[in-house]
Amino acid sequence: MTAQIHSFPRSTAVAVTVLPLEARFSLRLRAASREAAEAALGLPLPDRIGRTSEQGGRRALCLGPDEWRLDVPAAEAAAVAGALEGGIPHALVEVTDREVTFLIEGPGSLDLLAIGIARDVRRLEVGRGARTVFDGVQAVLVREGEERFTLAVWRSYASHVEELLRQGAREIALGL
Amino acid sequence: MLLIHCPYCDETLPEPEFAYAGEAHIARPADPMALSDEEWRDFLFIRSNPRGNHFERWRHVNGCGRFFNAVRDTVSDKFAMTYRAGEPRPNLDALKEAAE
Ligand SMILES: [Zn+2]
Numbered sequence: 001m002t003a004q005i006h007s008f009p010r011s012t013a014v015a016v017t018v019l020p021l022e023a024r025f026s027l028r029l030r031a032a033s034r035e036a037a038e039a040a041l042g043l044p045l046p047d048r049i050g051r052t053s054e055q056g057g058r059r060a061l062c063l064g065p066d067e068w069r070l071d072v073p074a075a076e077a078a079a080v081a082g083a084l085e086g087g088i089p090h091a092l093v094e095v096t097d098r099e100v101t102f103l104i105e106g107p108g109s110l111d112l113l114a115i116g117i118a119r120d121v122r123r124l125e126v127g128r129g130a131r132t133v134f135d136g137v138q139a140v141l142v143r144e145g146e147e148r149f150t151l152a153v154w155r156s157y158a159s160h161v162e163e164l165l166r167q168g169a170r171e172i173a174l175g176l
Numbered sequence: 177m178l179l180i181h182c183p184y185c186d187e188t189l190p191e192p193e194f195a196y197a198g199e200a201h202i203a204r205p206a207d208p209m210a211l212s213d214e215e216w217r218d219f220l221f222i223r224s225n226p227r228g229n230h231f232e233r234w235r236h237v238n239g240c241g242r243f244f245n246a247v248r249d250t251v252s253d254k255f256a257m258t259y260r261a262g263e264p265r266p267n268l269d270a271l272k273e274a275a276e
Binding site for chain 2: 067131
């Protein structure tokens, strides 16, 4: 299920859309198991918090010292879910349906994010991400490009975040 | 707004990403059955509550998720330092001398 956004104002300053769901996993494992997991997944797992890695359409974002978010094509979900079985102590949970991911792009995207995020998003480098908080809602932010971000929140908070983004986008479109 | 340095993310970030988690360096007794009621009460409830530097736990709950320790002045709210969970209690006099 994908949340529908019907009335985001059309604007050249900032556009917000909801990304279609592929497959998303939460992976927890100790540093000692990282290399074995990388080989099994066919994907490097960055060891610095906030870094991302990509290989063959799969992507990892390091969220904590022992935690990664994996985004993979939907067709590979079953393969990834079983990739670490046997020998590697870990926790791997599919969380695809838990989250709604907003794509925020345009020259006003930094202004729009600033309505809900206290950290200085300008300092986030392209290709990096972080778990943070958007108006009281835990969110995972990734800077996909200079003026292009994804913001993932848990589904039950999505309507609140969506409404704030809608209001903010409207104000930015009107030049307020 | 307080800015707090997370020793795991190695970044200084705004307070809404963090949660306070009480006084640090309080070890749970290895054998609670061996304690008197008074000793158990002290473990559960009695805290140092100093005026000045306080060793306390924080959690980067809206971030890397880790608990860590901090030294904060309870009068000025200034953080002297933060350090990873499990590291020994820092010697503040040595810190001050090093800074001078
Ligand atoms: Zn952190």
